Amino acid sequence: MLHVSGLTKSYGGKPAVSGLSFDVPAGEIFGLLGPNGAGKTTTLKIIAGLVMPDSGTVEIDSIDVSRDPESARAVTAYVPDEPTLYPRLTGREFLRFIGRMRLIAPDDLEDRIRFHEKLFDMEEWLDQRAEGDSHGMTQRVVLSSAFLSRPKLYVVDEPLVGLDPASAETFSRMVRAAAAAGSAMVLSTHTLPVAWQLCGRLGIIHRGEMVEVLSTEGTGREDIQELFFRITGTSPAEVESFFSGT
Numbered sequence: 001m002l003h004v005s006g007l008t009k010s011y012g013g014k015p016a017v018s019g020l021s022f023d024v025p026a027g028e029i030f031g032l033l034g035p036n037g038a039g040k041t042t043t044l045k046i047i048a049g050l051v052m053p054d055s056g057t058v059e060i061d062s063i064d065v066s067r068d069p070e071s072a073r074a075v076t077a078y079v080p081d082e083p084t085l086y087p088r089l090t091g092r093e094f095l096r097f098i099g100r101m102r103l104i105a106p107d108d109l110e111d112r113i114r115f116h117e118k119l120f121d122m123e124e125w126l127d128q129r130a131e132g133d134s135h136g137m138t139q140r141v142v143l144s145s146a147f148l149s150r151p152k153l154y155v156v157d158e159p160l161v162g163l164d165p166a167s168a169e170t171f172s173r174m175v176r177a178a179a180a181a182g183s184a185m186v187l188s189t190h191t192l193p194v195a196w197q198l199c200g201r202l203g204i205i206h207r208g209e210m211v212e213v214l215s216t217e218g219t220g221r222e223d224i225q226e227l228f229f230r231i232t233g234t235s236p237a238e239v240e241s242f243f244s245g246t
Helices: 040-047 069-074 091-101 106-119 135-148 165-180 192-198 221-232 240-244
Strands: 002-011 014-024 029-033 055-060 076-079 153-157 184-188 201-206 209-215
Touching: 002 040, 014 040, 014 055, 014 184, 014 209, 029 040, 029 165, 029 192, 040 055, 040 153, 040 184, 069 076, 076 135, 091 106, 091 135, 106 135, 135 165, 165 184, 165 192, 192 221, 201 221, 209 221
Parallel strands: 029 184, 029 201, 076 153, 153 184
Antiparallel strands: 002 014, 002 055, 201 209
């Protein structure tokens, strides 16, 4: 479903992505892990067609994103790490706007909006202007907008930030259901337990390069954490001495 080959992108002469290659078949949830500045968000924006690479190719369902971006976007849903809504629109109006852009039939669209309204517990505030929404409320609307069209590929950047536990679990169940129905997903997160629970494979990015791809099947969460620290050269700071006075 997704084929990424030799992807490179630099900003001001500094490489953000360097020769990145990986594939995600239909029905798989693929996680991208890496420290801050590793190139995860740049990679997702290139896949979503929002940033042009310096070199390399991205194909979604055999569609070259650079050559035919409109067709690629038609089968892709993108959730950014900082979700935003049009402040003067209500959440329902925003979902209707997205649904019409996705060419969903009006009656079907209203049914899908009502489904997600109940799914993410939005009945009390979906008809108020988005300018008063919290981050978590905004996130629920944006996630709903991604699921509305049932795309072939989901590109999701830090989806659980701001979500309460119930909404986070709802999102996890929707992700698994979408994958079971044949969609593919690329999910970036800093939360190792989430990646371990949701993803079939994990790609660890460091300094713009894919340095390791591993299966979560048969791999413990602690093992993935230790591997991540070792590959990226990061580790938790020793903070105990501050509180002990030593």
